[in-house]
Amino acid sequence: MPEAHWYIKNCRLFERLSSEQILRLERCSRMRTFPKHSSVYLPTDPADGALLLTQGRVKLSHLTEEGKEAILAYIEPGELFGELALIGDSTREETAETVLPSTIIFIPADELERLMTQSADLALGVSKLFGLRRRRIERRLKSLLFRSNRHRLVHLLLELTEQYGKNSPEGILIGIRLSHQDLANIIGSTRETVTMLLGTLQSEGLLRISRQCIVIRNPQKLSEEIHTPFHLPQPTEAHSELPRPRAAQALSLKPE
Amino acid sequence: MPEAHWYIKNCRLFERLSSEQILRLERCSRMRTFPKHSSVYLPTDPADGALLLTQGRVKLSHLTEEGKEAILAYIEPGELFGELALIGDSTREETAETVLPSTIIFIPADELERLMTQSADLALGVSKLFGLRRRRIERRLKSLLFRSNRHRLVHLLLELTEQYGKNSPEGILIGIRLSHQDLANIIGSTRETVTMLLGTLQSEGLLRISRQCIVIRNPQKLSEEIHTPFHLPQPTEAHSELPRPRAAQALSLKPE
DNA sequence: CCCGATCTGTAATGAATCGCACAGAACGAT
DNA sequence: ATCGTTCTGTGCGATTCATTACAGATCGGG
Numbered sequence: 001m002p003e004a005h006w007y008i009k010n011c012r013l014f015e016r017l018s019s020e021q022i023l024r025l026e027r028c029s030r031m032r033t034f035p036k037h038s039s040v041y042l043p044t045d046p047a048d049g050a051l052l053l054t055q056g057r058v059k060l061s062h063l064t065e066e067g068k069e070a071i072l073a074y075i076e077p078g079e080l081f082g083e084l085a086l087i088g089d090s091t092r093e094e095t096a097e098t099v100l101p102s103t104i105i106f107i108p109a110d111e112l113e114r115l116m117t118q119s120a121d122l123a124l125g126v127s128k129l130f131g132l133r134r135r136r137i138e139r140r141l142k143s144l145l146f147r148s149n150r151h152r153l154v155h156l157l158l159e160l161t162e163q164y165g166k167n168s169p170e171g172i173l174i175g176i177r178l179s180h181q182d183l184a185n186i187i188g189s190t191r192e193t194v195t196m197l198l199g200t201l202q203s204e205g206l207l208r209i210s211r212q213c214i215v216i217r218n219p220q221k222l223s224e225e226i227h228t229p230f231h232l233p234q235p236t237e238a239h240s241e242l243p244r245p246r247a248a249q250a251l252s253l254k255p256e
Numbered sequence: 257m258p259e260a261h262w263y264i265k266n267c268r269l270f271e272r273l274s275s276e277q278i279l280r281l282e283r284c285s286r287m288r289t290f291p292k293h294s295s296v297y298l299p300t301d302p303a304d305g306a307l308l309l310t311q312g313r314v315k316l317s318h319l320t321e322e323g324k325e326a327i328l329a330y331i332e333p334g335e336l337f338g339e340l341a342l343i344g345d346s347t348r349e350e351t352a353e354t355v356l357p358s359t360i361i362f363i364p365a366d367e368l369e370r371l372m373t374q375s376a377d378l379a380l381g382v383s384k385l386f387g388l389r390r391r392r393i394e395r396r397l398k399s400l401l402f403r404s405n406r407h408r409l410v411h412l413l414l415e416l417t418e419q420y421g422k423n424s425p426e427g428i429l430i431g432i433r434l435s436h437q438d439l440a441n442i443i444g445s446t447r448e449t450v451t452m453l454l455g456t457l458q459s460e461g462l463l464r465i466s467r468q469c470i471v472i473r474n475p476q477k478l479s480e481e482i483h484t485p486f487h488l489p490q491p492t493e494a495h496s497e498l499p500r501p502r503a504a505q506a507l508s509l510k511p512e
Numbered sequence: 513c514c515c516g517a518t519c520t521g522t523a524a525t526g527a528a529t530c531g532c533a534c535a536g537a538a539c540g541a542t
Numbered sequence: 543a544t545c546g547t548t549c550t551g552t553g554c555g556a557t558t559c560a561t562t563a564c565a566g567a568t569c570g571g572g
Contacts, residue, residue, distance in 0.1 A: 062398050064401075064402055064403075065483050066402070068401075068402045070397075070398055070401040070402060072394065072397070072398075083387075084387055084390070084391055086383065086384075086387060087383075087384045087387035087388055087391070088384075089391070093391070093394070093395070094394075113380070116376060116379070116380050116383070117376045117377065117380060118376065119376065120372060120373045120374065120375065120376040120379050121373065123372070123376050123379030123380045123382075123383055124369070124372050124373055124379045126379075126383045127342070127343075127372065127379055127382045127383045127386055128342075128343045128344075130383055130386035130387050130390055131339075131340055131342060131343035131386050132343055133390060134340070134386055134389060134390040134393065135340055135343070135345070135349070137390065137393055137394060137397060138328065138349070138350075138393060139349070140397065141326075141328070141393060141396065141397055141400070142318050142326055142328075144397070144400055144401070144444065145320075145324075145326040145400070145443075145444035146320055146322070146324045146326060146444050147320075148558075148559095149558080149559070179518085179519060179520090180519075180520070181518095181519080187401075188400065188401035188402050189559080189560090190559075190560055190561080191519090191520085192520095192521085192522085192559090192560080192561080192562095193558095193559065193560075195519095195520060195521060195522085196521085196522085198520095199520095199521075199522095211568095212519090212568085212569090227321050404528075404529095405528080405529070435548085435549060435550090436549075436550070437548095437549080445529080445530090446529075446530060446531080447549090447550085448529090448530080448531085448532095448550095448551085448552085449528090449529060449530075451549095451550060451551060451552085452529095452551085452552085454550095455551075455552095467538090468538080468539090468549090513572100514570105514571100514572090515570105515571100515572100516569105516570100516571100517568105517569085517570090517571105518567105518568085518569075518570095519566105519567080519568070519569080520565100520566085520567070520568085521564105521565085521566080521567090522563105522564090522565090522566105523562105523563090523564095524561100524562090524563090525560105525561080525562085526559105526560090526561080526562105527558105527559090527560080527561090528557105528558090528559085528560090529556105529557090529558085529559100530555105530556085530557075530558085531554105531555090531556080531557095532553105532554090532555090532556100533552105533553090533554095534551105534552090534553095535550100535551085535552090536549105536550085536551080536552105537548105537549080537550070537551090538547105538548085538549070538550085539546105539547080539548075539549085540545105540546095540547085540548095541544100541545095541546095541547100542543105542544090542545095
């Protein structure tokens with residue numbers, strides 16, 4: 001499978017490896033495609049490796065006993081996930097399922113660890129990856145403790161704007177479609193509350209909802225609400241079809 | 257300062273470094289003592305290095321605009337903190353202040369990064385450290401989303417039991433004194449609610465509060481409540497004075 | 513283009529918990 | 543031991559938010 005080779009080589013994390021190291025990595029990796037809405041792994045599955053998403057979208061979540069789904073993250077092409085297997089976890093602690101048809105490369109943990117001891121560059125890269133994700137989740141924690149649902153939702157919308165924002169005539173369009181239920185599952189609220197809050201925000205002129213897409217009309221004012229300055233994230237043009245292979249970019253290790 | 261040398265050398269993270277690397281690290285590090293309740297760093301301070309706590313206790317927290325304090329973590333001797341400086345953050349994102357008189361070694365970020373590129377072992381160690389903390393915080397996030405205050409508190413008590421638990425005649429004693437306000441600030445609730453919940457739990461016979469200390473009488477039943485098995489953590493004997501230099505142990509990188 | 517399935521909007525009800533107020537208890541520095 | 547300070551216990555009104563219920567809109571596969 002020459003494709004696996006291509007994807008591995010073009011992932012930032014691995015670019016400093018020698019070609020024989022990549023070859024070896026490729027040989028013990030397994031590439032697999034999944035239809036949409038299928039399970040990649042479940043809690044209690046053995047955590048024996050990390051996964052590299054090359055196409056599609058994966059949702060990481062956790063089901064509570066009462067049947068509520070806490071969404072931990074969405075994974076985009078080029079991103080690594082399930083990488084906590086590296087620290088010696090024996091089993092997964094969350095559910096990973098595809099949202100779109102996806103292709104995924106599985107990388108055994110022991111092999112990756114072996115490579116990390118060989119390549120300090122790789123190990124440094126993984127450190128930074130972990131660090132970035134930890135910072136993200138710590139910010140999220142802060143936005144949840146003591147905060148009203150409105151605050152949480154606004155915070156989430158701004159995060160989505162930074163990650164998926166595209167310029168459009170009347171503001172920044174969020175380039176990922178999430179149902180109100182999904183949004184609620186990210187901030188730990190309910191569908192009805194999210195519907196209502198979005199309605200309120202719309203009536204306040206802060207955003208507009210059209211054809212299942214959210215357009216942030218006033219990012220500045222929205223971010224004032226949560227007292228964090230908003231950095232315009234070089235948004236790409238809406239409707240400009242992004243080139244498929246974003247693999248190299250998505251794992252960028254620069255400090256955002 | 258020969259002591260700094262000793263502490264650095266005895267930290268798990270650094271044990272694989274050559275003696276000249278340690279020497280160099282020591283030379284650019286700065287050791288400092290702080291009285292209790294003093295500030296180590298504030299948000300917006302430049303994040304130019306990581307810190308190693310050798311004695312005392314440090315609280316990491318974040319103040320909301322309404323004046324509430326979200327406690328992110330307590331740092332114990334031998335633990336590294338402020339290490340997100342390594343991923344290129346320019347400023348701190350939280351407050352670090354001492355709870356007890358403390359002595360802290362400051363390690364410049366650029367030096368640490370240089371060392372990581374030299375020693376894959378060190379880089380691997382830092383990866384695992386980041387990974388462990390991320391896992392911890394992810395678990396905490398899960399215990400917050402959709403959960404009642406009772407659930408959050410029980411979860412926290414079990415966490416504290418694993419971290420600070422000591423055997424005692426009538427159950428496991430939590431060896432750290434936190435006020436109800438502190439507990440509330442960790443789970444994002446209010447002091448009054450925590451007081452009430454602790455009262456309820458006590459009347460249910462799950463725990464007992466004596467002289468500002470919490471004794472878990474029935475860890476098993478408590479953990480059933482949150483549907484997570486409880487692993488008895490080789491608890492040390494209460495009243496057995498622990499040897500002072502726990503530095504080497506606390507940063508243990510084994511998967512708990 | 514059509515129809516079942518999923519998603520969105522709205523409203524009424526009630527539970528959880530916050531905020532405030534205050535009294536008594538425990539602590540710790542002198 | 544003493545006294546000021548911080549912590550704990552408790553009660554009650556106010557508020558936010560989950561829950562339930564249902565109708566209309568929208569989507570997407572055939």
